[in-house]
Amino acid sequence: MLRSLPRPRLIRHLIAAALVATAGFVLVATAPAAHAAGEGLLGRVTVDSQPVANVSITVTKKGGGQVGTAKTGPDGRFTIGLPGSGDYTATVDPRSFPSGVKLLDPKGGSHTVPVSSDGTRFVIFPLTAGKQLGTAGGGGGQSNKHQPVRALQLLLEGIRFGLIIAITAIGLSLIYGTTGLTNFAHGELVTFGAVVAWELNSRFGLQLIVATILAVIIGGVAGGLNERLLWRPLRKRGTGLIAMLVISIGLSILARYLIQVFYSDRSHAYTDYGNQTARDYGPVNLTDKDLSSIVLSLLVLVGVALLLQRSRIGKAMRAVADNRDLASASGINVDRVVLVVWIMGGALAAFGGVLYGLSDQVNWEMGFRLLLLMFAGITLGGLGTAYGALVGSLLVGVIVQMSTLVIAPELKNVGGLLILIIILIVRPSGILGSRTRVG
Amino acid sequence: MDFNSIVTNGLQAFVGLDAVYFALLAIGLNIHFGYAGLLNFGQVGFAAVGAYGVAMSVTTFHLPFAVGVAIGLLAGVALALLLGLPTLRLRADYLAIATIAASEILRLCFRSVALSKWTGGSDGLNQFANTFANLNPFTPGAKYGFGPFVFSAPDTWSLLVGWTLVGLCVLLVFLLMRSPWGRVLKAIREDEDAARSLGKNVYWYKMQALILGGVIGSLGGMFDAAQTQSVQPDNYGTTITFFAYAVLILGGAARVLGPVLGAMIFWFLLSITETVLGQLVSNGYITFITSSQAGKVRFMLVGLGLILLMVFRPQGIFGNRREIALDAR
Numbered sequence: 001m002l003r004s005l006p007r008p009r010l011i012r013h014l015i016a017a018a019l020v021a022t023a024g025f026v027l028v029a030t031a032p033a034a035h036a037a038g039e040g041l042l043g044r045v046t047v048d049s050q051p052v053a054n055v056s057i058t059v060t061k062k063g064g065g066q067v068g069t070a071k072t073g074p075d076g077r078f079t080i081g082l083p084g085s086g087d088y089t090a091t092v093d094p095r096s097f098p099s100g101v102k103l104l105d106p107k108g109g110s111h112t113v114p115v116s117s118d119g120t121r122f123v124i125f126p127l128t129a130g131k132q133l134g135t136a137g138g139g140g141g142q143s144n145k146h147q148p149v150r151a152l153q154l155l156l157e158g159i160r161f162g163l164i165i166a167i168t169a170i171g172l173s174l175i176y177g178t179t180g181l182t183n184f185a186h187g188e189l190v191t192f193g194a195v196v197a198w199e200l201n202s203r204f205g206l207q208l209i210v211a212t213i214l215a216v217i218i219g220g221v222a223g224g225l226n227e228r229l230l231w232r233p234l235r236k237r238g239t240g241l242i243a244m245l246v247i248s249i250g251l252s253i254l255a256r257y258l259i260q261v262f263y264s265d266r267s268h269a270y271t272d273y274g275n276q277t278a279r280d281y282g283p284v285n286l287t288d289k290d291l292s293s294i295v296l297s298l299l300v301l302v303g304v305a306l307l308l309q310r311s312r313i314g315k316a317m318r319a320v321a322d323n324r325d326l327a328s329a330s331g332i333n334v335d336r337v338v339l340v341v342w343i344m345g346g347a348l349a350a351f352g353g354v355l356y357g358l359s360d361q362v363n364w365e366m367g368f369r370l371l372l373l374m375f376a377g378i379t380l381g382g383l384g385t386a387y388g389a390l391v392g393s394l395l396v397g398v399i400v401q402m403s404t405l406v407i408a409p410e411l412k413n414v415g416g417l418l419i420l421i422i423i424l425i426v427r428p429s430g431i432l433g434s435r436t437r438v439g
Numbered sequence: 440m441d442f443n444s445i446v447t448n449g450l451q452a453f454v455g456l457d458a459v460y461f462a463l464l465a466i467g468l469n470i471h472f473g474y475a476g477l478l479n480f481g482q483v484g485f486a487a488v489g490a491y492g493v494a495m496s497v498t499t500f501h502l503p504f505a506v507g508v509a510i511g512l513l514a515g516v517a518l519a520l521l522l523g524l525p526t527l528r529l530r531a532d533y534l535a536i537a538t539i540a541a542s543e544i545l546r547l548c549f550r551s552v553a554l555s556k557w558t559g560g561s562d563g564l565n566q567f568a569n570t571f572a573n574l575n576p577f578t579p580g581a582k583y584g585f586g587p588f589v590f591s592a593p594d595t596w597s598l599l600v601g602w603t604l605v606g607l608c609v610l611l612v613f614l615l616m617r618s619p620w621g622r623v624l625k626a627i628r629e630d631e632d633a634a635r636s637l638g639k640n641v642y643w644y645k646m647q648a649l650i651l652g653g654v655i656g657s658l659g660g661m662f663d664a665a666q667t668q669s670v671q672p673d674n675y676g677t678t679i680t681f682f683a684y685a686v687l688i689l690g691g692a693a694r695v696l697g698p699v700l701g702a703m704i705f706w707f708l709l710s711i712t713e714t715v716l717g718q719l720v721s722n723g724y725i726t727f728i729t730s731s732q733a734g735k736v737r738f739m740l741v742g743l744g745l746i747l748l749m750v751f752r753p754q755g756i757f758g759n760r761r762e763i764a765l766d767a768r
Binding site: 182234241246247260261414 | 531540544742749
């Protein structure tokens with residue numbers, strides 16, 4: 001996935017595009033005139049992925065003296081022009097950090113990079129307000145706590161995260177169950193919900209709870225439109241499942257970059273419930289918003305379960321997911337059921353997106369990052385079943401969070417994805433799936 | 440509007456370094472998806488292990504470049520075995536999810552601080568392909584080419600090597616697919632059970648296809664890394680795989696030259712839209728987006744193009760509708 005950091009090739013393209021646009025310049029790879037851009041060092045300083053302003057950076061040339069200094073702007077970025085190619089060392093000044101902030105990697109205070117003629121290099125200085133890397137176990141910050149207590153805390157965070165995955169994954173699983181479509185664009189429904197709520201919250205000043213309700217409704221409409229405008233016509237045309245899978249990938253790319261263009265390529269927090277401090281509940285602590293997130297997700301999931309178990313349309317959904325043809329033959333209007341599944345899936349995805357945005361900020365690719373964990377959850381639980389998605393997602397969330405007991409936090413998603421692959425090897429039908437042939 | 444630069448940029452992209460990279464990725468995918476019907480959505484993972492195979496061998500372990508290339512290719516084989524052994528028995532969409540997850544696992548591992556001693560973390564590794572650059576027979580500073588196709592000496596050298604590799608891979612695919620081996624592969628794509636009932640070891644044929652396509656993907660990753668002299672983990676995101684699929688489907692799956700022509704046309708179109716949009720924005724014809732947003736529009740166009748192609752012309756420009764098995768099991 002292309003991160004928000006500019007890639008070298010992208011920078012090259014951008015510089016080239018700028019040159020072409022301004023001077024009507026015929027692009028030749030290393031023409032002398034291209035020195036308008038010159039050698040440069042770009043970079044970014046972040047605290048836990050958020051930009052930090054006013055951090056001092058010094059650049060020295062290898063075997064030479066100081067070349068330049070810069071301070072980061074409000075977006076955490078800095079640019080330093082260089083006199084020519086060579087090896088340069090960029091050093092960040094710890095005295096300019098905001099209080100309580102340290103380098104994420106204690107040895108990461110300076111980067112030495114070779115800069116080629118006319119090249120630009122990008123360096124990143126990750127800082128953290130919490131625990132430094134390489135100090136896991138005994139030392140520093142949160143890990144002063146006893147290991148069992150920390151495990152309990154992570155279990156709680158895992159449940160919170162797992163419930164968010166579950167809310168978003170139920171729709172994905174039911175869509176798969178009722179139509180056979182592996183919808184790679186489901187993550188974008190999550191992002192869409194979070195972004196709509198953010199726009200209503202920050203731009204139009206609606207209180208977040210009101211904004212969330214509206215976002216869930218709009219998310220449901222978006223899900224329904226997906227089905228009516230794209231997938232139903234495609235099914236009527238007899239498009240194959242693999243073709244539909246590829247189409248959903250195209251839709252995912254289209255939607256993701258649409259959101260990026262019209263929202264932003266940065267992360268933003270909601271204006272409400274931003275700065276909450278955690279309260280102690282016995283050995284563990286939780287912020288009010290995390291507690292509300294857990295309670296609300298549980299309520300919604302119980303509601304969905306009741307709907308599936310008790311209501312006519314819920315029973316019809318399970319019937320179609322179980323055996324489409326049989327359901328159709330017994331008089332169930334499959335198209336209507338599928339439409340309801342899509343509307344419900346879109347609404348749930350939007351709700352999950354808001355909860356995810358509340359804990360991790362709203363980002364244009366948040367849904368896509370969640371998508372693979374959703375797949376992990378529903379594969380673990382049993383593809384196509386509603387309750388399997390619930391149980392599997394909860395487990396994935398817990399495993400992802402608790403894996404930070406033994407591995408670096410930055411690798412926690414690797415744990416979740418490894419489960420996905422291991423489940424596919426050991427029991428591809430999942431925990432709750434029927435033992436049908438899947439290979 | 441400066442039509443001269445639009446056309447020149449477009450034509451250079453038509454035969455450019457990105458076209459080579461994506462042609463190699465898509466040739467590999469063509470063996471998986473086009474000929475064997477395998478939904479490999481982790482092709483970028485193969486490119487990543489190839490690129491990191493070279494980069495880490497040279498930078499971290501101080502091995503010669505040639506040994507690094509061999510290690511990169513072996514890494515591609517290893518990844519194919521690792522992925523294929525458990526997942527090739529599964530249904531097509533399971534393979535898709537498993538491979539996409541594997542490629543993300545690789546990216547996250549390559550960019551992790553814990554492994555940065557070997558991989559360079561999120562900064563990646565640099566300047567490992569001096570051997571490749573030093574082999575360049577062209578005079579530095581001079582320009583080579585004719586008409587709009589004028590490139591600097593390093594680019595000319597990279598393009599020469601790149602298109603030679605593409606040519607060799609195309610030749611290999613051409614010869615393989617008219618051999619008995621290729622016919623078995625296509626039979627598996629059409630009907631796995633029929634092939635099995637004829638006594639063919641379906642699983643092993645699929646594995647061979649996965650390895651071969653994966654190694655060509657690794658070759659592509661290695662070429663890109665050697666030519667840019669850098670590997671960066673975030674250049675190996677899932678978007679690259681999706682682009683490679685777009686290239687393959689645009690050109691036509693299950694055609695020997697489909698992925699190559701697809702890559703050339705793909706980058707030609709991207710370059711044209713990018714330059715035109717950039718000019719429209721900077722000249723004030725389009726005011727509702729900025730020039731950096733215009734750069735994102737091309738990703739949207741790829742997504743839209745992929746949808747429209749799959750809906751209206753799944754066989755691509757040069758494909759044969761009967762040749763593509765999009766209704767895998």
